[in-house]
Amino acid sequence: MSQGSLIVACDFGTTAFRALVTEIGADGSLEILGCSQEPTEGFQDGDFVNLAAGTRCIARTMRALEADCDIYVTGFTYSAAGSHLRSVRSTAQLPIGPGPRPIRAGDVEDVRGRVRSMALPFDHRILTVTPVEFAVDRVRGIVDPVGRVGSQLEMQAHLVTGSRSVLHNLQNAIETAKYRPQGEEVDVLAAGESLLTGPEREAGVILVDMGGQCTNWAVYRQGAVLSCGTVPLGGDHLTGDLAHGLRISVSEAERVKQLRGVVLRSLVDAVSIDALFEEERPAETPGLVAAILEPRCEEILSYVKRDFGDLRELSRLQAGVVITGGGSRCEGTRQLCEEVFDLPVQARYLPAGLGGSDRLPPGQWATVIGLSMCVARDAVDAETVEQSARDGNLLGRLRKVFRPRERAATGAG
Structure with missing residues (x-):
């Protein structure tokens, strides 16, 4: 969890493993000291499907982190995700x-x-x-x-x-890489910790995190989590649709998506989709890219809305939708999300006012930042609860009753 006042955390993402070292300040604030990210290997749907490849990826990520901030890592807090949750x-x-x-x-x-x-x-x-x-x-x-x-x-x-099996496997991969697992946190709840404000959680908000292979979501109201879930579709499916429609390689389709991706046809000149069905390879145009991407993006967002299910509760979310993740960076995603949910939508990728955030390279860092925040919050609150409980005051009782989310011990038994 922490090494002295340092916190080491790693997000096992579907496209990259991202790790951070942060330091807890005297006031409980966090400062980023170092970071690393490596392309994901051997990891799918929240589980290590190739233990050897996954272990090597963990080791590379941690070695790069050690080199970036000149520390020796013995263990870390990590994210848990996937359809097994x-x-x-x-x-x-x-x-x-x-x-x-x-x-x-x-x-x-x-x-x-x-x-x-x-x-x-x-x-x-x-x-x-x-x-x-x-x-x-x-x-x-x-x-x-x-x-x-x-x-x-x-x-x-x-x-x-x-799943006990999946959670055991996560711990086994970390231990095989010669590190100590120091607790897990559900990835979308960690992202919510870093991106959502207290007033938003109180008023009601849905966080939609569009990752590579899946889209995770969580609904908050009156300061508490009401529900969360996973849709097995994400940014990789947008890339695959582009590759198929434009008849280009997946790597080229990913480049097109990142540089010129548009998911709302009303933002570009309308074009006929007949070119997608002709023998000759279609020419890439903004209109054709939007025609390919919009149906898939709308499908993903509609699945999130359907999975939550309670449309009456959804209409009560006064803070609307916060959308994040690499799959949400295409032009028009926010507007399309507003159409699907009929709620105000904000795109957000990093928490405001985080010290050292200028050190972060391009990428999706919200979850691993949230992991660090969860550890820091629990450490500060544990100390406050202990002192306040001794004092017997109301603050101590409140914190003891509504203390941070309990996380199970690292053993999966």
């Missing part, structure tokens, strides 16, 4: 006693334990637990139930679970 809601009740009495901190811990004890598939384990709200005797919307008189305490929480 499940987003579930869990509710647990706890009888307080034979009669009403003030609720104690121990009662909150007991109901939290009951939330975690929900029935899971035998091959899954819990990755994160995020409290959504408490209720006392059916009175909902309670932030801190400690001290409130009642006879029954209820807690609603959002849980993310993952």
Whole structure:
């Protein structure tokens, strides 16, 4: 997790592994000291499908990081992603006693334990637990139930679970590369940590992270995660469509997408798509590129909207949509997203005011920055909770009740 006041984190992305070394300041702020990124090998859908290649990629990424900031890395926090993750809601009740009495901190811990004890598939384990709200005797919307008189305490929480096999495999790859796994965080929640503000999470917002092989999303409201998920389509599928439509290589299609990609036909001159079906190779024009890319991009965004499912809840997201990831950088993505979701949309790729961000080369750094922020937040909050709990003040109780998302221990058992 951290080495002294240093934090080492690595994002296992579908197109690149990206690692950071950050330092926690006296005020809890982060400063980037070094970074590295290497093209992904042996990794697909959140799992190492070729352990030898994946291990070499981890080792290269960490060696480059060590060289960039002149430190010796022994372990790191890493991202967990892929279609094996499940987003579930869990509710647990706890009888307080034979009669009403003030609720104690121990009662909150007991109901939290009951939330975690929900029935899971035998091959899954819990990755994160995020409290959504408490209720006392059916009175909902309670932030801190400690001290409130009642006879029954209820807690609603959002849980993310993952495949034990995949999570074991991630740890095994890290250990095979001679590093120590120091905890995981769900990648889209890490990206949300770095890109979303507190007021946005409170008002309601959906984060859409368009990666290479998949698109991850998470919905927040009233400061808590409501749901998250993965669509198995991303920027690589846009590239593949371009390669097929223009009859060019995948590498050339990727270059066209990055330099001249347009996903909204209304932004360019309209052209006939008949050229796509002729024997001769079609000439690349902005109109033809948009005609190829728009249907796929619209499909990806529509799948995200469909997967969330609750259109009434979606309409309540006052902060709209924040879109990020390499697949979202084509011209017109923001406008197309507004059409699909019927919500205001912002494109965002780095958190504001992060020290040392000028050191970062081009790439998608939001997730690995978020991993570092999660570790820093937990370290600072743990110290604050300990001190505040000793003082017995309200801040201590609030932080203890709504403490940061619990992350399971690094062992997958």
